Amino acid sequence: MLSVQQVTGGYAGAPVVKNISFEVEKGELFGILGPNGSGKTTILKMLSGILPHKSGDILIKGKNLSQYTPKELAKIIAVLPQHSSQAFSYTVKETVSLGRYAHQKGWFQSWSSKDEEAVNRVMEQTGISHFQDYDIQQLSGGERQRVFLAQALAQEPEILLLDEPTNHLDLSYQKELLDLLSVWSKDCGLTVISIFHDLNLAGLYCDRLLLLENGEVNINHVPNEVLKEGRIREVYRTKIEKLPHPRVPAPQMVLVPQRSQAESQSVKRIDRSSLEVKEDLLVLRSPFPLKTMSSGVTGSGTGWNRIFLNRHVSKNYDCSDHRAEMADFVREIGFEPGETVGMMTAVYVEDYSSKFYEDGTFSVYVVVTAGVGNAVDASKSEAHSYHLTPGTINTWVFVNGNLTEEAFIQCIMTATEAKTRALYDQKVKDAVTGTIATGTSTDSIMIAATQQGENLEYAGTITPLGKVVGKGVYECTVEAIKKSQRRIKR
Amino acid sequence: MQKQYIRTYLNNKFLAYITAAAFLLFAILMGISIGTVSVHPMTIIRVISAELFPFISLENTDAMHSNIIMNIRLPRVLLAGLVGASLAIAGAAFQGLLRNPLADPYTIGVSSGASLGAVLTLFLGLSIPFAGMFTLPLFSILFSFLTIFAVLLFARKIERSMKVETIILTGIIFSSFLGALISLMIALTGEELRQIIGWLLGSVSMRGWAYIKIIIPFFVLGAILLLVNSKELNAMSFGEEKAQHIGVDVQKRKMMVLIAGSILTGAAVAVSGTIGFVGLVIPHLTRLLWGPDHRHLLPLSILMGAGFLIIADLVSRTIIAPTELPIGVITAIIGAPAFAIILIKRKNKL
Numbered sequence: 001m002l003s004v005q006q007v008t009g010g011y012a013g014a015p016v017v018k019n020i021s022f023e024v025e026k027g028e029l030f031g032i033l034g035p036n037g038s039g040k041t042t043i044l045k046m047l048s049g050i051l052p053h054k055s056g057d058i059l060i061k062g063k064n065l066s067q068y069t070p071k072e073l074a075k076i077i078a079v080l081p082q083h084s085s086q087a088f089s090y091t092v093k094e095t096v097s098l099g100r101y102a103h104q105k106g107w108f109q110s111w112s113s114k115d116e117e118a119v120n121r122v123m124e125q126t127g128i129s130h131f132q133d134y135d136i137q138q139l140s141g142g143e144r145q146r147v148f149l150a151q152a153l154a155q156e157p158e159i160l161l162l163d164e165p166t167n168h169l170d171l172s173y174q175k176e177l178l179d180l181l182s183v184w185s186k187d188c189g190l191t192v193i194s195i196f197h198d199l200n201l202a203g204l205y206c207d208r209l210l211l212l213e214n215g216e217v218n219i220n221h222v223p224n225e226v227l228k229e230g231r232i233r234e235v236y237r238t239k240i241e242k243l244p245h246p247r248v249p250a251p252q253m254v255l256v257p258q259r260s261q262a263e264s265q266s267v268k269r270i271d272r273s274s275l276e277v278k279e280d281l282l283v284l285r286s287p288f289p290l291k292t293m294s295s296g297v298t299g300s301g302t303g304w305n306r307i308f309l310n311r312h313v314s315k316n317y318d319c320s321d322h323r324a325e326m327a328d329f330v331r332e333i334g335f336e337p338g339e340t341v342g343m344m345t346a347v348y349v350e351d352y353s354s355k356f357y358e359d360g361t362f363s364v365y366v367v368v369t370a371g372v373g374n375a376v377d378a379s380k381s382e383a384h385s386y387h388l389t390p391g392t393i394n395t396w397v398f399v400n401g402n403l404t405e406e407a408f409i410q411c412i413m414t415a416t417e418a419k420t421r422a423l424y425d426q427k428v429k430d431a432v433t434g435t436i437a438t439g440t441s442t443d444s445i446m447i448a449a450t451q452q453g454e455n456l457e458y459a460g461t462i463t464p465l466g467k468v469v470g471k472g473v474y475e476c477t478v479e480a481i482k483k484s485q486r487r488i489k490r
Numbered sequence: 491m492q493k494q495y496i497r498t499y500l501n502n503k504f505l506a507y508i509t510a511a512a513f514l515l516f517a518i519l520m521g522i523s524i525g526t527v528s529v530h531p532m533t534i535i536r537v538i539s540a541e542l543f544p545f546i547s548l549e550n551t552d553a554m555h556s557n558i559i560m561n562i563r564l565p566r567v568l569l570a571g572l573v574g575a576s577l578a579i580a581g582a583a584f585q586g587l588l589r590n591p592l593a594d595p596y597t598i599g600v601s602s603g604a605s606l607g608a609v610l611t612l613f614l615g616l617s618i619p620f621a622g623m624f625t626l627p628l629f630s631i632l633f634s635f636l637t638i639f640a641v642l643l644f645a646r647k648i649e650r651s652m653k654v655e656t657i658i659l660t661g662i663i664f665s666s667f668l669g670a671l672i673s674l675m676i677a678l679t680g681e682e683l684r685q686i687i688g689w690l691l692g693s694v695s696m697r698g699w700a701y702i703k704i705i706i707p708f709f710v711l712g713a714i715l716l717l718v719n720s721k722e723l724n725a726m727s728f729g730e731e732k733a734q735h736i737g738v739d740v741q742k743r744k745m746m747v748l749i750a751g752s753i754l755t756g757a758a759v760a761v762s763g764t765i766g767f768v769g770l771v772i773p774h775l776t777r778l779l780w781g782p783d784h785r786h787l788l789p790l791s792i793l794m795g796a797g798f799l800i801i802a803d804l805v806s807r808t809i810i811a812p813t814e815l816p817i818g819v820i821t822a823i824i825g826a827p828a829f830a831i832i833l834i835k836r837k838n839k840l
Contacts, residue, residue: 070737078735152735
């Protein structure tokens with residue numbers, strides 16, 4: 001459809017783009033990325049014929065760009081620039097109708113029913129029909145952008161060039177516009193070439209990405225190959241991290257802000273002093289958010305949290321929506337569910353056990369409450385009927401260190417293994433099967449890390465962190481089980 | 491379906507043309523009727539009809555009236571109308587092309603260029619062989635064209651995006667410079683060129699039919715050139731890049747518009763001197779009334795501009811009769827405040 005071959009050019013003086021080649025197939029959604037000044041807009045201007053190129057060839061449908069008359073070209077390529085100026089107050093429909101210019105023939109260029117149909121169709125598609133008689137100067141930036149999109153579509157182009165089309169749009173219009181472009185490219189075979197500022201949007205919607213660096217092609221490949229942490233960091237010269245998108249298989253890049261001097265110098269840590277024991281409630285307040293991975297009732301999964309609650313509820317606690325009830329409870333006692341990891345237990349929380357361990361460069365604080373009334377042998381759990389009662393062994397591990405994702409997962413494994421060993425040593429039995437239990441039916445665990453100080457890459461059982469976590473969870477669990485059993489005997 | 495569409499479309503604008511034409515007709519009748527000797531409108535219609543259709547007899551008509559109408563007032567009114575029409579359509583086109591509601595032949599310095607061309611022709615006694623009486627307008631047109639070209643080049647040098655204010659400022663610089671050159675030439679010559687000052691202030695009095703013959707071919711040529719570019723002007727008023735994206739051959743069309751604008755301005759200045767602000771006020775008013783679509787804006791500006799200048803001329807020769815004011819004074823008194831209002835409105839919008 002479009003082929004760029006060794007093109008060099010730009011404004012007077014030094015060329016902005018150097019020796020660039022790429023091909024775009026029909027129906028592709030092709031994204032152009034690059035830092036400011038890397039030549040994105042220059043390329044787009046060359047493709048639309050506004051800016052002549054010094055050397056190389058631009059072929060459109062196999063024919064050299066310079067061999068097209070402006071009208072012929074306008075029937076193939078339409079452009080939606082970043083800014084469209086409007087000096088006079090044309091109506092929306094007049095503005096869109098201008099897009100039919102190239103299709104009108106003869107001296108008087110009469111308006112045909114086909115033109116009228118096309119204009120009405122594109123106004124419908126872009127959702128601007130209802131304000132077609134408005135003055136474009138009265139519209140908001142987003143609405144105006146849609147009017148100019150309709151104008152471009154009225155050209156009935158085969159290729160649509162866009163320069164940061166989502167620039168002035170709020171979130172919902174960004175998505176709407178890109179969804180539309182995606183549909184048109186897939187269903188109608190429209191070839192879309194667009195400059196993107198937002199790497200994440202580009203990654204979500206584009207079939208292929210061209211990454212420019214200093215006017216040269218860095219890479220031209222599928223989004224997953226282009227959006228690699230190392231590459232983006234190098235080209236954009238900034239700190240970013242890559243994450244998986246929660247719903248679709250597309251990479252997402254996030255910026256990492258620079259910490260202020262004061263913040264990075266004062267290394268704070270979590271220890272005994274942060275824990276408050278109230279009636280029926282353990283509260284640990286962190287002075288700053290911790291990165292957590294947990295199976296709590298609120299704040300479960302991965303996130304950043306500041307408040308950690310372990311709440312005693314009666315053994316007969318039964319609630320159809322325990323998550324909502326817990327969130328209400330958190331709010332009631334004056335915390336925000338959005339920054340709180342909350343757990344429940346039928347155990348009296350005064351029987352908690354906590355220990356602080358220091359290992360040179362890092363430290364770990366473990367808090368456990370344990371009751372073994374619902375003890376289960378995981379290997380024989382099919383003998384149990386499913387019934388959700390409040391969790392009875394709740395394990396918190398606070399790490400004063402900087403953990404990788406792997407370390408978080410290994411922490412969970414190590415802690416779980418240590419807990420199982422504690423139950424074994426205490427000879428806690430599964431009441432149904434009569435075998436040694438491995439845990440209880442509703443245990444919860446949370447690993448929280450300050451993400452400051454020592455980098456801890458792994459937390460397997462024989463790594464320095466793993467050793468401390470294993471030991472701590474074992475000791476605390478044993479102590480907590482003993483405490484709660486003592487209370488039962490009394 | 492297609493026919494029906496065209497009909498409804500025309501109906502929308504039909505009223506606009508009727509109104510503008512009625513205004514022009516009213517202005518013509520008033521212009522001929524009012525003066526030291528007033529002539530009844532019916533007499534005017536009879537006299538002109540008799541002139542056009544010889545079979546209508548001129549009974550009961552005073553020969554003096556007939557003489558006043560045909561030899562004094564009608565040519566004067568027609569000349570004022572043609573000059574007004576030329577300046578208004580040229581202004582409308584410049585405004586569209588430059589995306590600038592403040593542009594007009596006067597504010598961007600083209601009128602001054604045309605004047606310099608005319609004065610230079612008289613000063614040096616130039617004459618193009620075979621061009622005869624067209625020598626003066628041809629030089630005016632040439633200088634208009636050179637001036638607008640220089641203004642645009644200069645404005646682009648200052649600032650690539652050519653903001654509205656930059657073009658106006660450049661126009662003012664050029665106007666003062668060219669005005670100084672004209673003053674210099676007047677100072678260098680003797681008495682006979684001093685009378686040019688009156689002409690420079692702008693006037694359509696005592697010109698007669700000869701001047702109408704001079705301006706008509708240029709008016710027709712310039713107006714046609716602009717009218718066939720009305721769609722392109724619509725596109726270019728969204729910016730040159732946008733126009734090119736839509737399929738307009740911008741370089742060619744821009745040149746056509748600039749040449750046509752220069753022809754209209756040059757010829758108007760050649761016959762009547764510099765009359766400011768017609769090209770500013772009329773397109774602006776027309777756009778306010780009937781929208782910015784150049785397919786209608788241009789023809790409507792012709793009708794409105796012609797009517798406006800006829801009325802302005804009428805005011806200039808009757809307001810403190812028997813003294814006659816230069817017509818440029820009247821248009822400037824109306825035009826300069828209008829210019830200020832447009833400028834303020836634009837600023838508030840930004």
